[in-house]
Structure formats: structure tokens, C-alpha cells
Amino acid sequence: MQVAEILRPDGVKVQACSPSKRRLFQDLAEMAQSCWALDPAKVNEALLEREALGPTGVGHGVALPHARLSGLDRVRGLFMRLERPLDFDAVDRQPVDLVFCLLAPASAGVDHLKALALVSRTLRDPAICSKLRANSDPATLHTILTESGPRNLAA
Structure with a gap:
């Protein structure tokens, strides 16, 4: 699985x-x-329930x-960069400015976990996060996420 797939x-x-x-x-x-x-409404409710x-x-x-949502056929992703960081109750108590949202089929099983691991590994890279924070063009952000991160996560 690659970031470009989701x-x-x-x-x-x-x-x-x-x-x-x-x-x-x-x-x-x-x-x-x-x-x-x-x-x-269903997406919002599912995100709030998980949070x-x-x-x-x-x-x-x-x-x-x-x-997880019923009706999805595969894992889908959304990315948002916030210009002003938001308090998110993060584990390190630091505000959040990079948000990668994953939506998975209710029955996704291991695919959901693979996608979560892939995105987590990608955004754990300080160089990638610095590039994301230094750019405001959505097309550039997409390129950074899809070409700079881990290329693949083995099955």
C-alpha cells in the first residue's frame, strides 16, 4: 500500500x-x-465516536x-495543514497543524491498520513534516506526501 492509493x-x-x-x-x-x-454527517459522527x-x-x-464507515469500498484519506495549530489533546500536549484523516470500510480489518501504519511512518519523518509545514500549495503537499514517504508497506 502506498499513500497515493488512499x-x-x-x-x-x-x-x-x-x-x-x-x-x-x-x-x-x-x-x-x-x-x-x-x-x-456519518463521517463526522464516526470521527467523533472514535475520538x-x-x-x-x-x-x-x-x-x-x-x-470505520459502512458503505466504503476501500481505505480513503484526507490531509489538512492548519496554518494556526489547534489544541488536540495530543500525547505530547503540543498543538496540531498536520492532520491526516483515514476512513476505512467497517470490515477493513488489516487494510485499515496497514494504512494507519503507513501514514504514521510517513508523518514521523521530521524532514517530511518540515516540507509540509513550509508549503501552502495543496498540489505540492500532495506530492510531498505521495512521493517522499515510505514507498510501500509490505503485506
């Missing part, structure tokens, strides 16, 4: 700010609607919100 160019956005995690999830749900034709189990802020300004 993240389309129109699934990347730069946003000035988001006043709360709840609003950010609404924005991601709206992106899912325009990019993947998903029901934004209630524990924060998905993984540290170093990165959050990986994710959820």
Missing part, C-alpha cells in the same frame, strides 16, 4: 485555522463529501483521526 490531490487542503477539534471534524467530513461523495475512545493526536504536531 490520498487524491483533491483530498488535500490548507486551512487558516479551526476553532475546535469538533469543527475540524466537520471540515474533514465536508472534504470527504466533496472528494469521496461520503455522507458528511471519544482516545485522542488521535500522536505528537510532534501530527494528528491521525480515523474511523
Whole structure:
């Protein structure tokens, strides 16, 4: 699996700010609607339910919100760079400015975990995160994510 398989160019956005995690999830749900034709209410609800189990802020300004949804045929991704970092209850208590959202089929099983591991490994690379933070063009961000990260995650 490669990042390019789950993240389309129109699934990347730069946003000035988001006043709360709840609003950010609404924005991601709206992106899912325009990019993947998903029901934004269902996406938002699934993200909020997953977040209630524990924060998905993984540290170093990165959050990986994710959820399972019925009706999806495969894992889908969305990426948002926030110009103003948001308090996300991250493990290191640092605000988040890089958000990679994963949406997986309800029955995804190992594919969901593979995608999560791939994205996590990609965003653990300080050089990639620096490039993402230094750019505001969504096309450039997509290229950084799809060409700079781990090329493959073995089955």
C-alpha cells in the first residue's frame, strides 16, 4: 500500500485555522463529501465516536483521526495543514497543524491498520513534516506526501 492509493490531490487542503477539534471534524467530513461523495454527517459522527475512545493526536504536531464507515469500498484519506495549530489533546500536549484523516470500510480489518501504519511512518519523518509545514500549495503537499514517504508497506 502506498499513500497515493488512499490520498487524491483533491483530498488535500490548507486551512487558516479551526476553532475546535469538533469543527475540524466537520471540515474533514465536508472534504470527504466533496472528494469521496461520503455522507458528511456519518463521517463526522464516526470521527467523533472514535475520538471519544482516545485522542488521535500522536505528537510532534501530527494528528491521525480515523474511523470505520459502512458503505466504503476501500481505505480513503484526507490531509489538512492548519496554518494556526489547534489544541488536540495530543500525547505530547503540543498543538496540531498536520492532520491526516483515514476512513476505512467497517470490515477493513488489516487494510485499515496497514494504512494507519503507513501514514504514521510517513508523518514521523521530521524532514517530511518540515516540507509540509513550509508549503501552502495543496498540489505540492500532495506530492510531498505521495512521493517522499515510505514507498510501500509490505503485506
